[in-house]
Amino acid sequence: MKVVLACHGVRGDVEPSIVVGRELLRRGNDVSIAVPPNVIAFAEAAGLTAIPWGQDSQVMMDAQRDYWTCFFQHPWKSRDLERLGRDIGRIVTQCWTEEAFSTLTSLAEGADAIVAGFGFEQFSANVAEYYDIPLATLHFFPTRANGKILPLIPAPLGRAVMKGYEWVSWAGPVKQVEEIQRGLLGLPKATKPWPHRIAHRGSLEIQAYDEVVVPGLAAEWANWGEQRPFVGTLTLEAPTDADDEVLSWIAEGTPPIFFGFGSVPVGSPTDTVAMISAVCEQLGARALVGAGSTDFGATTCPGHVKVVGQVNYATIFPACRAVVHHSGAGTIAACLRTGVPQVGLWTLPDQWLRTVQLKRLKVGTGRRFSTITERKLVADLQLILAPDYRNRARALAAQMTKPADSAITATDLVENFVHASRVC
Numbered sequence: 001m002k003v004v005l006a007c008h009g010v011r012g013d014v015e016p017s018i019v020v021g022r023e024l025l026r027r028g029n030d031v032s033i034a035v036p037p038n039v040i041a042f043a044e045a046a047g048l049t050a051i052p053w054g055q056d057s058q059v060m061m062d063a064q065r066d067y068w069t070c071f072f073q074h075p076w077k078s079r080d081l082e083r084l085g086r087d088i089g090r091i092v093t094q095c096w097t098e099e100a101f102s103t104l105t106s107l108a109e110g111a112d113a114i115v116a117g118f119g120f121e122q123f124s125a126n127v128a129e130y131y132d133i134p135l136a137t138l139h140f141f142p143t144r145a146n147g148k149i150l151p152l153i154p155a156p157l158g159r160a161v162m163k164g165y166e167w168v169s170w171a172g173p174v175k176q177v178e179e180i181q182r183g184l185l186g187l188p189k190a191t192k193p194w195p196h197r198i199a200h201r202g203s204l205e206i207q208a209y210d211e212v213v214v215p216g217l218a219a220e221w222a223n224w225g226e227q228r229p230f231v232g233t234l235t236l237e238a239p240t241d242a243d244d245e246v247l248s249w250i251a252e253g254t255p256p257i258f259f260g261f262g263s264v265p266v267g268s269p270t271d272t273v274a275m276i277s278a279v280c281e282q283l284g285a286r287a288l289v290g291a292g293s294t295d296f297g298a299t300t301c302p303g304h305v306k307v308v309g310q311v312n313y314a315t316i317f318p319a320c321r322a323v324v325h326h327s328g329a330g331t332i333a334a335c336l337r338t339g340v341p342q343v344g345l346w347t348l349p350d351q352w353l354r355t356v357q358l359k360r361l362k363v364g365t366g367r368r369f370s371t372i373t374e375r376k377l378v379a380d381l382q383l384i385l386a387p388d389y390r391n392r393a394r395a396l397a398a399q400m401t402k403p404a405d406s407a408i409t410a411t412d413l414v415e416n417f418v419h420a421s422r423v424c
Contacts, residue, residue: 007117232401260290
């Protein structure tokens, strides 16, 4: 079976697709994956044939960070928001050119299915429609309209808001670029946002997170039958060269608090380390800082603070007292699976919604990253370091799907979906 995976985004966005791709490859399928140039090495390290698709995704991440930071901090600055919005539109237009579309179209020729990651899934959906082949999507958080994730809003209104957002997000540059692609493929002009079209085609929409994380969602979506199955978070949990050295450092003293901000670079590494150092001094704790996309090379760290590169969260988090992070889906899942209480410092709207779920489950707390102060961070950590938070986190960990089981289940679903489509 020939399967093409396509996903745009930073490392955390692409990882679920790589997990499924690696398992498909292990089973003897013909697998290739289209990803941004800056994560090609990440995909190849997992053994996949990777093809560059679009442009560097970190550029888009940085632009979105700037826009949403301004939106939440200075919503009255309409000119700044318009300028930052135009910047995002320009990046989208530059990223998705005729060359990018022809790359995926050529790659998918003769394929039995396309598996689309969340990043720009509509472009994969158009190619699948063109070839009339099955499409499966991988969602690491509820992206389809539902009444369970928006805080303080009645369910019917929440669903209506999300449906409205689907239409709003389809407008502007994304719709214009999609129309170009559909024109190149000779497809009719779309009249509805891509979530509607993907669902209407009967695509397999894999929910790559545990249903326990969003209570009530599985029941709300029951009418979708097998079209939206929950499989648990798809993560590689790959060992790194740094794991043993980091574990040795941890063993030299009390369990540290882990601080990591993933692909969202912090504004000032020096100020960030200074705050982390001061917070941990007040709590009598050590700090382990995951660099992510931030360059801490010129920052001097005190003795109780250690900066590390990429580490295996599944190995390191169980040895930590708590985790402070950017509310990335993979990082949250790693905390939930290891039973470690957490503080989410969010920047983007989807990160905010995931932080809300941590609060609802009472296994963590959080706030907007740009509003954090030393006092607030100390208070947040004191809250989640209490025994009741750790006990709830450990209890929830027992309900989480194991990573290997998630990968197997998701891949089984893809293969069975393709085989069933052939029969039909």
